[in-house]
Amino acid sequence: MTDGHRSTDLAVGIDLGGTSIKAALVSRQQGLIEQTTAQTEADKGPVHVLDTIASLVQSFTGETGDVLGVGIGSPGAINWERTTVTRPPNLPGWEVVNVGDELAKRLDAPLLTLVENDANAAGLGSAHYGAGHGFASFVMVTLGTGVGGAIIHENHIFRGSTGAAGEIGHMSIDYEGPIARSGVAGAIEAYLGQRFLSRQARYMLLNRRDSLIHQMAQPDLMGITPRMLYDAAVSGDTGAREVLDWAGHKLGCVLGSIVNLLDIRKFVVGGGLSGAGDYILDPARRSLQRAVLPALSDGLEIVQETGGNDVGMLGAAHMVFQYVDERR
Amino acid sequence: MTDGHRSTDLAVGIDLGGTSIKAALVSRQQGLIEQTTAQTEADKGPVHVLDTIASLVQSFTGETGDVLGVGIGSPGAINWERTTVTRPPNLPGWEVVNVGDELAKRLDAPLLTLVENDANAAGLGSAHYGAGHGFASFVMVTLGTGVGGAIIHENHIFRGSTGAAGEIGHMSIDYEGPIARSGVAGAIEAYLGQRFLSRQARYMLLNRRDSLIHQMAQPDLMGITPRMLYDAAVSGDTGAREVLDWAGHKLGCVLGSIVNLLDIRKFVVGGGLSGAGDYILDPARRSLQRAVLPALSDGLEIVQETGGNDVGMLGAAHMVFQYVDERR
Numbered sequence: 078m079t080d081g082h083r084s085t086d087l088a089v090g091i092d093l094g095g096t097s098i099k100a101a102l103v104s105r106q107q108g109l110i111e112q113t114t115a116q117t118e119a120d121k122g123p124v125h126v127l128d129t130i131a132s133l134v135q136s137f138t139g140e141t142g143d144v145l146g147v148g149i150g151s152p153g154a155i156n157w158e159r160t161t162v163t164r165p166p167n168l169p170g171w172e173v174v175n176v177g178d179e180l181a182k183r184l185d186a187p188l189l190t191l192v193e194n195d196a197n198a199a200g201l202g203s204a205h206y207g208a209g210h211g212f213a214s215f216v217m218v219t220l221g222t223g224v225g226g227a228i229i230h231e232n233h234i235f236r237g238s239t240g241a242a243g244e245i246g247h248m249s250i251d252y253e254g255p256i257a258r259s260g261v262a263g264a265i266e267a268y269l270g271q272r273f274l275s276r277q278a279r280y281m282l283l284n285r286r287d288s289l290i291h292q293m294a295q296p297d298l299m300g301i302t303p304r305m306l307y308d309a310a311v312s313g314d315t316g317a318r319e320v321l322d323w324a325g326h327k328l329g330c331v332l333g334s335i336v337n338l339l340d341i342r343k344f345v346v347g348g349g350l351s352g353a354g355d356y357i358l359d360p361a362r363r364s365l366q367r368a369v370l371p372a373l374s375d376g377l378e379i380v381q382e383t384g385g386n387d388v389g390m391l392g393a394a395h396m397v398f399q400y401v402d403e404r405r
Numbered sequence: 406m407t408d409g410h411r412s413t414d415l416a417v418g419i420d421l422g423g424t425s426i427k428a429a430l431v432s433r434q435q436g437l438i439e440q441t442t443a444q445t446e447a448d449k450g451p452v453h454v455l456d457t458i459a460s461l462v463q464s465f466t467g468e469t470g471d472v473l474g475v476g477i478g479s480p481g482a483i484n485w486e487r488t489t490v491t492r493p494p495n496l497p498g499w500e501v502v503n504v505g506d507e508l509a510k511r512l513d514a515p516l517l518t519l520v521e522n523d524a525n526a527a528g529l530g531s532a533h534y535g536a537g538h539g540f541a542s543f544v545m546v547t548l549g550t551g552v553g554g555a556i557i558h559e560n561h562i563f564r565g566s567t568g569a570a571g572e573i574g575h576m577s578i579d580y581e582g583p584i585a586r587s588g589v590a591g592a593i594e595a596y597l598g599q600r601f602l603s604r605q606a607r608y609m610l611l612n613r614r615d616s617l618i619h620q621m622a623q624p625d626l627m628g629i630t631p632r633m634l635y636d637a638a639v640s641g642d643t644g645a646r647e648v649l650d651w652a653g654h655k656l657g658c659v660l661g662s663i664v665n666l667l668d669i670r671k672f673v674v675g676g677g678l679s680g681a682g683d684y685i686l687d688p689a690r691r692s693l694q695r696a697v698l699p700a701l702s703d704g705l706e707i708v709q710e711t712g713g714n715d716v717g718m719l720g721a722a723h724m725v726f727q728y729v730d731e732r733r
Contacts, residue, residue, distance in 0.1 A: 154700055213566075228667075236668070238669055241701055242666065242667050242669075243666070243668075244665040248666055249658060249662050251581070251591075252579060252692075259698045259699065260695065262658075333577065337572040337575040338576055338663065340564070340570035343566075367589070368589055369589070372482055373569055
């Protein structure tokens with residue numbers, strides 16, 4: 078302990094992704110102290126990935142003496158006890174893995190290890206270190222390859238009955254709408270998921286030869302990215318703005334149902350598409366107002382996550398602080 | 406105390422409605438001990454209604470010596486502290502009424518008084534004395550004049566940020582659908598609310614001259630009720646069955662979004678239309694399966710509320726038991 082942190086103020090946060098593993102040493106008061114990243118090399122299987130996680134943890138615990146524990150945000154289903162990960166998409170060969178047991182085998186001393194769904198970890202990170210900081214309760218929506226989410230209620234993750242709450246991407250805005258990968262008709266992911274939005278943008282822009290996107294996405298408007306839409310929108314491209322408007326309108330509709338159900342009126346939007354900022358959030362704000370019961374329309378807010386992807390590992394570490402506090 | 410109940414086991418539960426006020430003496434262990442009803446006479450204004458509530462309370466407290474308190478399920482917005490009712494629909498002249506203060510003025514001794522939204526009170530009643538009894542967490546849906554609801558999470562009402570959670574009737578299943586009274590497009594109430602369903606049934610049956618409903622709803626298929634649809638369905642009427650099928654399908658769609666968001670997989674359906682039983686619940690069950698993420702599809706259940714309208718006053722009384730327990 079050379080730097081003035083007491084070990085009871087420190088935890089390791091891990092954000093386990095399909096391509097990279099981000100790890101951080103986190104101070105309860107100061108947030109991110111130090112961070113590092115490793116390639117996941119998911120194709121080498123779970124033993125290799127767990128080895129990598131263990132060595133990332135040790136790179137921090139070696140320096141600091143000890144930490145309160147390790148929090149891990151992971152894709153896949155997490156059990157109620159926050160010990161196991163089941164069949165994470167993009168991590169081939171994982172069935173049911175008890176992450177704490179696996180780390181204990183690899184570390185010199187056993188460490189409290191908690192695992193949580195990556196979207197939930199990001200929500201908790203936003204609540205304590207990100208754009209959600211000022212809200213006791215809010216819903217986080219992550220607009221990435223898919224559409225993920227988390228419900229933060231009174232500064233804690235709302236986990237539902239089995240720990241799987243927050244699958245906002247599969248909420249429907251049209252019971253006869255397009256079918257998402259989940260098989261759910263009109264799921265918001267079937268509008269805002271990366272591939273769906275890219276295709277929608279292509280069709281919306283095919284006959285708009287004046288759109289800058291025709292230069293950006295070649296050949297033939299394939300592979301339109303949120304970044305292209307944002308850049309074109311900033312340059313005044315009306316076609317790109319209309320696509321983001323279309324997307325924002327859909328987003329506002331699903332958020333309206335959430336407000337009506339939960340009486341939680343604050344939203345933090347993260348993920349790649351959130352980079353489009355007010356080009357997508359302003360139309361979402363307009364639709365949201367129309368989609369909520371008038372009695373619930375005071376205090377509605379949609380803000381962009383400012384902490385970027387760091388909120389994932391920060392929230393993972395914060396789980397450890399909350400866990401320890403609540404058992405004192 | 407003549408009948409063996411300790412006063413700490415008793416509370417008064419009130420279900421304040423637009424036409425009648427139901428009141429009960431409730432035992433924590435035995436549930437309903439005694440009940441009575443008075444006309445609301447809402448047009449006589451809040452002073453009269455509050456007088457009536459006070460005399461109903463006294464009719465019980467006079468017998469039993471004392472009770473732990475009074476719980477009231479009320480229409481209108483309830484504040485976070487559960488003390489005030491704001492502008493309840495169907496109760497003209499009410500602005501913001503502090504029900505506890507008003508009762509204290511009218512009773513010999515002040516009594517702990519808690520007020521809660523009527524749908525939430527019914528949900529809590531179902532959780533402890535009704536069809537929700539076996540579920541730690543479930544969502545209650547009330548299909549009446551409007552569509553109401555409550556989220557019961559770990560045997561408690563989930564109240565959201567301000568106490569207004571559970572407005573399931575205003576969740577949308579189609580962002581471009583018909584507009585409900587709330588102004589929300591495709592709100593489930595715009596399909597299943599009494600007037601909407603009645604009109605839908607009329608249009609669906611106009612050209613089906615063989616339907617029994619033509620005899621029941623005269624003249625000209627006006628005023629079709631859930632009861633008529635149920636009676637005709639039981640008699641084998643395919644037209645009536647198709648209407649209930651249509652309604653159940655819509656219900657299953659909105660419940661699917663709830664499961665995906667909350668990971669709460671149990672539903673209790675009450676209110677007039679729930680009397681159609683499996684004629685509406687079976688199609689809802691089928692749609693629900695298709696509307697949830699496959700990972701969340703285990704253990705889905707939709708059951709009919711068996712406690713009828715009594716769950717409202719039972720839940721109102723139970724609020725008092727929970728409140729007292731949690732402050733011990």
